Amino acid sequence: MPKHGSVFSAMLQEFEGAARILDLDPGIWQILTHPKRQIVVSCPIQRDNGQIEVFTGYRVQYNITLGPAKGGIRYHPGVTLDEVTALAAWMTWKCAVAQVPFGGGKGGIICDPTTMSKRELEALTRRYTAEIIDAIGPEKDVPAPDVNTDAQIMAWFMDTYSMHVGHTATAVVTGKPVEMGGSLGRREATGRGVMIIARESARHLGFELKGSTVAVQGFGNVGSIGAELMHAEGAKIVAATDWKGGVHNPKGLDMPALLAWAAEHKTVAGFPGSEPITNDQLFALDVDVLVPAALENQITAENQASIKAKMVIEGANGPTTPDAHHALHKRGVFVVPDILANAGGVTTSYFEWVQDRHGYFWSEKEVNERLEVKMVEAFDAVLKTAKKHNVDMRTAAYIVAINRVATVTRMRGMYA
Ligand code: NAD
Numbered sequence: 001m002p003k004h005g006s007v008f009s010a011m012l013q014e015f016e017g018a019a020r021i022l023d024l025d026p027g028i029w030q031i032l033t034h035p036k037r038q039i040v041v042s043c044p045i046q047r048d049n050g051q052i053e054v055f056t057g058y059r060v061q062y063n064i065t066l067g068p069a070k071g072g073i074r075y076h077p078g079v080t081l082d083e084v085t086a087l088a089a090w091m092t093w094k095c096a097v098a099q100v101p102f103g104g105g106k107g108g109i110i111c112d113p114t115t116m117s118k119r120e121l122e123a124l125t126r127r128y129t130a131e132i133i134d135a136i137g138p139e140k141d142v143p144a145p146d147v148n149t150d151a152q153i154m155a156w157f158m159d160t161y162s163m164h165v166g167h168t169a170t171a172v173v174t175g176k177p178v179e180m181g182g183s184l185g186r187r188e189a190t191g192r193g194v195m196i197i198a199r200e201s202a203r204h205l206g207f208e209l210k211g212s213t214v215a216v217q218g219f220g221n222v223g224s225i226g227a228e229l230m231h232a233e234g235a236k237i238v239a240a241t242d243w244k245g246g247v248h249n250p251k252g253l254d255m256p257a258l259l260a261w262a263a264e265h266k267t268v269a270g271f272p273g274s275e276p277i278t279n280d281q282l283f284a285l286d287v288d289v290l291v292p293a294a295l296e297n298q299i300t301a302e303n304q305a306s307i308k309a310k311m312v313i314e315g316a317n318g319p320t321t322p323d324a325h326h327a328l329h330k331r332g333v334f335v336v337p338d339i340l341a342n343a344g345g346v347t348t349s350y351f352e353w354v355q356d357r358h359g360y361f362w363s364e365k366e367v368n369e370r371l372e373v374k375m376v377e378a379f380d381a382v383l384k385t386a387k388k389h390n391v392d393m394r395t396a397a398y399i400v401a402i403n404r405v406a407t408v409t410r411m412r413g414m415y416a
Contacts, residue, residue: 007086013322018398021389028406035085037061041131043109045123057128059107061141062088065408068139069105070095070346072146079108090317090339091346096401098343098378100350105141113148125153129160136161138171138357144349145175155180171356174349183352185367191225192368193344194315196375197336198230198289201311204383205334210234213287215309217241217279218294219268222315222342224259226291231255235289239282242294245269248277283307292319299324307333314338329392337394339401340382347374
């Protein structure tokens with residue numbers, strides 16, 4: 001089976017476990033395991049050397065029962081339709097868990113942005129937007145940044161859409177620059193959500209973040225901001241790694257100094273007053289909280305046995321393999337799944353969309369307060385479901401999500 005085929009299969013595996021417990025009827029089961037719409041487009045652009053090159057782009061609207069499709073656009077040489085479909089399905093469940101009125105979508109273009117100039121990236125973004133223009137819009141499908149796409153790309157996307165419809169339509173994408181309809185607090189939202197979920201999980205297990213010990217794999221947007229905010233809550237961040245290396249200090253890393261060091265050196269490695277550490281050593285630390293916030297498939301059947309943390313908060317998407325997750329749960333480690341733990345990002349994207357549609361912008365304090373309410377509600381609903389069915393938090397999150405989408409599917413009935 002090709003690698004990309006297994007991405008959608010992994011999604012289906014997680015879906016099936018929860019759908020069985022829900023005793024989901026076969027008709028709804030079929031609907032929820034098929035993508036609503038898959039769009040494939042060819043995007044020709046003129047390269048800087050004058051030659052024309054055609055790039056393949058995808059946009060998948062996996063399910064739009066609860067509202068417009070929502071999900072990022074990825075620029076990467078390894079993009080495949082099956083991977084984009086799986087990611088769009090995960091967005092469906094994440095939005096349903098977070099109780100934001102969106103369906104799930106995802107997009108991607110097969111390209112290597114590291115070999116492209118800014119002008120070429122702009123041309124590709126504009127052509128891709130034009131090619132999928134009939135399918136997108138504030139009421140239809142609202143993209144966002146993902147791997148290798150950023151606020152500038154969202155600005156070009158929004159401008160192209162606006163030129164086609166003849167008016168400025170800020171709500172067609174989220175993750176925009178704040179100056180043109182982006183939301184305050186969006187940049188920090190995923191890390192803030194991770195902190196809130198870690199705090200709630202700790203309380204559930206009978207301790208407070210204040211005075212607890214934390215190790216973070218990945219020190220980018222999610223990992224560094226999650227660590228900064230947990231530190232602000234009184235937690236001791238004892239270790240952090242990134243793609244270049246890692247740092248460890250059992251007494252606690254000086255967070256303001258580490259953040260400044262990482263900003264200057266583009267890595268945590270070499271931070272004064274710390275010892276070097278590898279990912280595997282970080283996973284094996286005797287800490288209260290472990291936050292994988294780098295890549296997928298990091299906690300595996302091979303290394304899970306070394307984990308001593310009381311809880312694993314999945315900041316990254318898919319950091320724990322199914323086998324490892326099963327083993328961790330079996331020996332009592334509290335694993336909070338990605339579709340709940342990193343839902344702070346999409347929740348604040350929802351706030352951005354709401355603000356754009358109202359034309360009225362909230363203070364950062366207001367954004368953060370609303371995020372707090374949504375994340376705590378989502379955590380409580382999943383925990384309650386886990387207790388009710390005596391299942392792990394991942395299965396519980398799927399049960400909550402599938403049940404919400406299935407209920408509305410049934411209410412809306414079958415149009416034929
Ligand atoms: P990022 O690019 O800002 O940061 C990624 C970090 O991981 C970097 O510090 C990088 O050095 C590190 N890393 C890469 N390879 C590593 C390795 N082998 N070992 C240790 N560290 C390594 O990305 P991000 O936005 O922080 O996203 C991280 C994860 O969170 C991804 O899985 C992403 O899909 C997920 N996520 C992000 C958001 C968001 O709003 N940014 C929302 C939901 C989920």
